Amino acid sequence: MVGLARPADAALFGALVQKIRSLGLDRDDELDALLGIVRGRRHAKRGEGIVGRSNTFPRRLTVLLAGTACLYNRREDGSRQIYTFQYPGDFCDLHSYVLPEPDEGLTVGALTDCSTAIIRSSELEATIERYPKLGRVLWCVSMLEAGIFRERLLMGRRPALERVAHLLCEQLARREALGTCSGLVPLTQIDLADAAGLSVVHINRVFHDLRKLGLLSETGRAIEVVDRKALRQVARFDGRYLDTPKLLSQWQLHIDEAPN
Amino acid sequence: MVGLARPADAALFGALVQKIRSLGLDRDDELDALLGIVRGRRHAKRGEGIVGRSNTFPRRLTVLLAGTACLYNRREDGSRQIYTFQYPGDFCDLHSYVLPEPDEGLTVGALTDCSTAIIRSSELEATIERYPKLGRVLWCVSMLEAGIFRERLLMGRRPALERVAHLLCEQLARREALGTCSGLVPLTQIDLADAAGLSVVHINRVFHDLRKLGLLSETGRAIEVVDRKALRQVARFDGRYLDTPKLLSQWQLHIDEAPN
DNA sequence: CGTGCTGTTGAGGACGATCAATGACGGTGG
């Protein structure tokens, strides 16, 4: 078993393992091969950047092991557009991994204290060559991320209440997929404003309403969802776009099938 | 030479060849291998759907050979959110190619009469296995598309005039990359409204202003940009996110380099 | 020569931004 062989890793890599497994890369040798090349552990304090100059060679892939981060861009006026939040097991800079000239402005920042690790591209490439399925899984992961972007665009015209509710539902769903079942969302209103494309002031008014509706906790600064079902209704949330499709093996099954 | 060997294909596959070449897949044998598996030619009239049920097997990839299409989703209220426009050489459904369970609502529609072709996944997989670089190129193309989504999100908070100007700049830039140098944008105001997330009425007012500013042609219904430079200034357009990065070969060069 | 789609214009209203000020909390250092 993967986790048992290296007990120290079990807690640290737990999310990564779970994520990769859910994507269909579930053979132990494949998993071990991937975990085996996860090397330099790093830490980033809240507010710091995570990925570093992404167009420097040799290239690498960064994995978030603990904490919450976000992928964002700064606007000319200094404001921040957050594209997506990142949780343990997520690849921080997969979006630029295959691009020869990654977007300079695109940044990954730590929203809480974070712990990361890196995978050197030379080793990753070698591993992919040996386990081609790994390459497909990574491609697949990056397409799921693109799906998140599209979903955000789709929400763009909804009223603020629904948009925020939807954003919260997404965070809950993604954290549930990692085994985190509490209703706590480890973000600030500021983060949500920058992700939803709303002013902080207005986010706060939306929060006021969400609390009055009994969807969010009334106590403390932490954001805590207390009625998920109702929240999902308000947001009309359909989490299928997040679906870590249980079986990538479908792939291998159907590829060499039939005509036209 | 690729094009010369099959003169009939030269015009039809021109855009596809150009696009693939610009991505670094420039060896003739690789190109020929790809073109060799482009099979069933189809046509779609303006308003029709292009991709068909995307989760049916055997899977395939659709290439747009001529015309203009768009990737969109319908909202509950029937309105349409256009994520991106597609031009000759674009892969219509690459976004769902690697996903086991593609989003059902995600649709590709013909905005003008279109001509398409398909590549069967079985053949594509075999070709990729023989020319792994092709796999990387396709992954790369799908990441560029994700970059377009992010750019759209980034524009989300800009005033309507800039947003529309930016959208127009993007279309011009993408068409220039295909060798189309006219300022004509083959879209309707309705299409732009659905892409920009604005009401048709307001798009029209923005057009009124853009024309008054001397950026768009005053005559006829067609959308024609007459002052690109000024439009780019208004939009503060930086097309780097579209960059078909000239050399994917950088990749092979740097992968097996160095330490850490 | 209608019929339908696209484009155009006006009027009123709503949602969310901005500006401004204050409150609450946690951490740090005296």
Added chain:
DNA sequence: CCACCGTCATTGATCGTCCTCAACAGCACG
């Protein structure tokens, strides 16, 4: 232990952008 500070949260007032509704004009199509 308390004073201080910075960050985040909260609330009020005003304003602007953009939406909606509605009507009509132009053009292309059969």
